[in-house]
Structure formats: C-alpha cells, structure tokens
Amino acid sequence: MIEIRGLHKSFGEQKVLEGVDLQIPKGRTTVILGRSGAGKSVLLKHIIGLIKPDKGKISVDGIDITRLGDKDLNEMRKKFGMLFQEAALFDSMTVGDNVAFPLREHTKLKEEDVRGIVAQRLEQVELPGLEEKMPAELSGGMKRRVGLARAIVLDPEIVLFDEPTTGLDPPMAEAIEDLIMKTQRRRGETFVVITHDIQTAFHIAHTIAMLHEGRIVEEGSPEVFRKSSNPVVQAFLARGEEKEVRG
Amino acid sequence: MWKAINTVGEGVAGYIKEMGRIFLLLLDTVRWSLYPPFRFDLLFQQMERVGVKSVLVVVLTGVFTGMVLALQTFYALKKFGAETMVGVTVALSMTRELGPVLTSIMVTGRAGSAMAAEIGSMRVTEQIDALFAMAVNPVKYLIVPRVLASIVVVPILTIIADFVGIVGGYFVGVIILRINAGVYVANMEKYVKLGDIYNGLIKAAVFGLILSLIGCYKGFTTTGGAEGVGRATTQSVVLAAVIILMADYLLTAVMF
Numbered sequence: 081m082i083e084i085r086g087l088h089k090s091f092g093e094q095k096v097l098e099g100v101d102l103q104i105p106k107g108r109t110t111v112i113l114g115r116s117g118a119g120k121s122v123l124l125k126h127i128i129g130l131i132k133p134d135k136g137k138i139s140v141d142g143i144d145i146t147r148l149g150d151k152d153l154n155e156m157r158k159k160f161g162m163l164f165q166e167a168a169l170f171d172s173m174t175v176g177d178n179v180a181f182p183l184r185e186h187t188k189l190k191e192e193d194v195r196g197i198v199a200q201r202l203e204q205v206e207l208p209g210l211e212e213k214m215p216a217e218l219s220g221g222m223k224r225r226v227g228l229a230r231a232i233v234l235d236p237e238i239v240l241f242d243e244p245t246t247g248l249d250p251p252m253a254e255a256i257e258d259l260i261m262k263t264q265r266r267r268g269e270t271f272v273v274i275t276h277d278i279q280t281a282f283h284i285a286h287t288i289a290m291l292h293e294g295r296i297v298e299e300g301s302p303e304v305f306r307k308s309s310n311p312v313v314q315a316f317l318a319r320g321e322e323k324e325v326r327g
Numbered sequence: 328m329w330k331a332i333n334t335v336g337e338g339v340a341g342y343i344k345e346m347g348r349i350f351l352l353l354l355d356t357v358r359w360s361l362y363p364p365f366r367f368d369l370l371f372q373q374m375e376r377v378g379v380k381s382v383l384v385v386v387l388t389g390v391f392t393g394m395v396l397a398l399q400t401f402y403a404l405k406k407f408g409a410e411t412m413v414g415v416t417v418a419l420s421m422t423r424e425l426g427p428v429l430t431s432i433m434v435t436g437r438a439g440s441a442m443a444a445e446i447g448s449m450r451v452t453e454q455i456d457a458l459f460a461m462a463v464n465p466v467k468y469l470i471v472p473r474v475l476a477s478i479v480v481v482p483i484l485t486i487i488a489d490f491v492g493i494v495g496g497y498f499v500g501v502i503i504l505r506i507n508a509g510v511y512v513a514n515m516e517k518y519v520k521l522g523d524i525y526n527g528l529i530k531a532a533v534f535g536l537i538l539s540l541i542g543c544y545k546g547f548t549t550t551g552g553a554e555g556v557g558r559a560t561t562q563s564v565v566l567a568a569v570i571i572l573m574a575d576y577l578l579t580a581v582m583f
Contacts, residue, residue: 128460150464157462168457170449182461230461240460 081106082127082238082270087136089122096122098294100136104287109264109271111281113316114291120274121165123291124240127272128160129153140238158186161236165243167227169215175202176211179229186234201229205259221252225259232263239263241273245280257283278316282306290316349544352466356474356540359467369472377438377473377539378480384433385484386491392425393417393492397499401506410506414515417496422519422527426489427481428575431534434481435567439542442473443563446546447556455547470543474536481535482528489524526582533578534571541567 082104089097096119104110114120125131126138129145137144145156169178179198183189189197195211202208205225215223224244231239244260245253261284264271275281281288281302288305290298290313298310305313400416446469449455458465493515500506545563549555 125456130456130459154462154464157460160460162457162460164453164457164460166452168453170454170457171452172445181463185461185463 081141082272083139084123084127085137085139087123087126087138088134089119089126089131090134095294097126097133097136100291100294100296102289102296102299104270104272106270107268108286109260109273109284110287110289111285112272112274112289112291113278113281114274114276115316116276118276118291119294120276120291121242124242124272124274128157128162128240158234159237160240161231161234161238162240163224163227163231163242163244165246166220167215167223169223169226169230171215173215174211175207175213175215175218175226178215178226179211179233181230182234197233198229201233202226204232204263205229221248221256224248224256228256228259228263232267232269235267236269238270238272241271241275243275244273245275245277253277253280254283260284278319348548349540352470352544352547353536353540355466356470359464360471360475362467366468366472369468370475373472373476374480376441377434377476378484381434381437381480381484382487384437385430385488388429388433389421389426389488389491390495392429392488393421393495394499396420396425396492397496397504401500401504410504411510411514413500413504413506414493414496414511415518417500418493418515418519419523421489421492421496422524424527424575424579426485426492427527427531427534428571430485430488430531431481431538431571432568434477434484434535435538435542435564435571438477439538439567440560440564442539442542443545443549444556444560446470446543447549447559448553450547450549451552451555465547470540470547473543474539477535477539478532479535481538482531485528485531489527529582530575530578533574537570537574538567541570 084100084102084104087097087100088095100123102112112120112123122131126133127140129148133146137146139145140156140159143156145153148156169175170181173181176195176198179201180194183194183197187194198211199208202210205228207222207225207229210218210222210226215226218226228244241260245256248256257280260271260273264284273280273284282305285302288298288300288302289296290305290310292312298305298308298313300308306317308314396417397413400413401410404410404412404416446455449469455465455469458468497511501508501511542563545559545566549559551558
C-alpha cells in the first residue's frame, strides 16, 4: 500500500502540492484525475522518489521513501515500474534492448533467457517480433506499448502511468486502456494512473482521486465519483459529457 | 548605476553557483565510480566514441600546428642565426602547451558537445527520469563512463598530436626550409626532456576531466525542450574551452 500524508511541494513561488493526503490500495488501479497543470505528474514523481517533497511523507509498504538515501531509494525503486508520458524509450537502443534493459541491469539471466522474456512481453503488449525496430520508427501508441512492456518486465509490485492516453486518437487510447486493464487483471499489481481524461478514468479505475489546487478534493469508486456533489468534480464531469457528445 | 552593479553581481553569483554545482557533480561522479559493478563495457564504448572518433581531427590539428610553428619560429630565429633551434621550439611548444590545449579544445568541440546534446535530449524526453525509475543511477550509467573515458583518452590523443606536430615541424624545417636534419634532431633530443612530455599529459588528463564533466553537467541540467538542448550544447563548449584555458595557465604556473 502507498500512503501519502500532508505532501507539500513548491517550485519557486509556485505552490504545486498543498497538503495531498491519499491512500493507494494494493492490487487495484487507482486513477488520479485532474486538469492539466494540476500537479499530477509532480505527485507521481514523488511516489517513485524522483522529486523530494518540501513537507509530508510517502510510505510504500510502511517505509517512508522521503527519508531514504540514494542507495536505499535505488533498491526501493526495483519494486516499481513506470510508463512515462511519451514512453521515454532510450532512442539509442532497439525496442528489444529497451525492454531487456531492466533485466540486463538487475538480473543475471542468460542472454537467451532475456530474449525469451522480451519476446513474451512484447507479445503481451500485442507487438510481437518488433525487437529490432528503433523507437523513432514507432507510432505514439506503439511507443507506449513498448514502454509498458519495459515497465512490467521485472514483474514490479507497483506500476505508475503518466498520462498513458494523452495525444492518442480515441481507438488507440481505448486499446491502451484495455491493455492496462488486462495487464492489471492478469498480474494483480498496484497500478497508479494519472490522467486528465475522464473517459480513461472511468474505463480503467477501481478508485478515482481528484487532484485540484494542490489537494485531493474527492475520492471514491467510479460510481461514487459520478454521483459526487463536489462542484469541481461536477464541472469536470460536465466537460467530459460535452466531449462525449461532440466526439 | 546600481542596476548595472546588480546585474554584474548577479552574473558573478550565478557563475559561482554553477561552479559549485559542477563540483558537486564531480564528487557524485567520484562516489559512483567507486561503487561496483564496474561497467567496463560502457567505459570502452565511450573511449571509442571520445577517442577513436577524434583521431582524424586531432591528427589534422596537430600536423598543421607543427608546420605553422616551424614556419613562424624559423622567421624569428633566422634573425639570430639560430634556425637549428626550430625543432626544439616546435617540440617544446607542442608537448608542453599546444598538444594538450588544442587536442582538448578539439575534443570539446567534437565529443564534449555531443555529451551535452545527448544527455540533454535524454533529460528533456524524460529518459534520465526513466533511468532513475528503473533503479539505474544516471550518474553511474551515463556520466562516470564518459568522464573516465575522457581522462584516459585525451592524453592518448595528445601523444598523437605531439607526435604528428613534431613530424609536421620536421617536414617544414628540414624538407622545405632546408635546415640540417642531423642538427635539427640532435638539438631536439638535447633540449626536450621527458618531463616536458609528462607534464603535458597531466594537463591533458585534467582537461579531459573538465570537458567531459562540463559536457555532462550541461546536458544533465538541460531544461526547455529542443531549444534548451541547443543552448546547453553551445554553453558546454564555450564554458569548457574557457575553463580549459584558465586551468592551463594555473597548471603551467604550478608545474613549470
């Protein structure tokens, strides 16, 4: 379980997080929803220790990661996988080497075993046989699938997703969402997804938490969320419906 | 008036802060280079990129510098009837000064800038964050091999530059300007000490550290997308070149 308590973060004068409290249950998909610039990415990067908070704590399975030194934090990160917004694949490496990267860095597996696992993971993300391609040759949706394969290759307990469907056309976005759900169901890991897309949130979430002006203003299952009387949530829902009608 | 003083003051403070951050990165680099596992694969890869691929440009720089030195010193020394000292002057200038400095400046332009551009674009596309997230420390993975490779390879390139520079000087002095070959070489042997060469190589190793550390630092701290990468690359070359020249004076003052 991930527990965030009283998290504050400012960049210069700009206050981004102003006391975030959130519990992220194990083995479920939690979606953190908020408009662009609400500090969702900043929150996500705190969870994996890429950013240190000004105040507050984040415990992962009871350990406060904000107090860990470089080496311990590095160890802790082996529990995590992360899919970045534009996938952040290493553009100097092939798709196969990208997916194999965590295996080669953190395990002593033989090269043939590494290749076997990479092939299997690429199949899971519905991109079999793409090992030799370079990331620059892939579309946005394909990059994210490869990014997902890389994020889950070490069977992490927690997988973080930074805007997994942003910038994709609707069918591709839906395909990525299906893939996220399928992967979560198959392995039962803890998934944390941040998005500004309410469709994505309703599609994949077990729990939705709404981040607004540096705080979590609403939290609950998609059903609870739909019925929320919170005006911020209402405004967001209205925008979502508008988009649905137009789309 | 106050505004001007303020602007200058801010500039100086910013510069000092930046030097402090580069020093902290150096400490981090030393620390991570001591933790196993030692990544010889990455080290050799960087030695190839920084070293082998710079050979041609270093040879060209070295040979023409040696040749022009011979021409210029011949012009000056002829006035004292000391033409046979052309070889000594070329050899001493190359080994003590121009070999290490010009090699480092060329490697800065070729490899230091590439380090800033490559690490900078990794920074702006979140690849550095991805390394952190995959529990791979980017200082260890990206910076340590580049810095170590440069410290090893710049002195080797300097030896090449010294050698071809002296050969270029010989070509101009003996073949074109018709200085007596025996005296030319004998004087060189008599007046150039091994210490001149060693000190030049120590300088080269320090310059290798400077150019790689600044290239990596500028890349690592890049912000602002593609434009930011361009800015970081230019700044890395300018800053490294200036600091190499400053360090050159300090090292010369201390060692000679």
